[in-house]
Amino acid sequence: METYGTPGAQDFNPELTVTITNAKCSPWTLLRVEANGRLYFANTDDTDYRLTLSKSQTSAATDGVAVVLPARSTVTLIISEGQDAYYGLSNLDGTGELGGGPIKGGPHK
Secondary structure: OOOOOOOOHHHOOHHHEEEEEOOEEEOOOOEEEOOOOEEEEEEOOOOOEEEEEEOOOOOHHHHOEEEEEOOOEEEEEEOOOOOEEEEEEEEOOOOOEEEEEEEEEOOOO
16 A cells, blocks of 8 residues: 555555645545544645645635645645534645645534
8 A cells, every 4th residue: 555655654544535646636525534533635746736724715815824745745634523624735836726625524413
């Protein structure tokens, strides 16, 4: 199993992985994180991208935090039960939205 150098690779779960290939982000749907609280963003491209996390899609510019998703690497997020967030993927300079969507942490009643 390819782990992209993720620490704790034994916990790697392909079902909780957003994969970036050819500047396209997959999946585009709701990500519900329950198994171990970890969500993986795997970049298979030779290009760095900007991964923005925020409370909602519309607030990304004001309350979002951006991290570099390095080329051919993985960034791991830990999502607590009950946490909701939104992720967006763009070029490193912030242009060209490549994908994104909501993240739900843990079971919701």
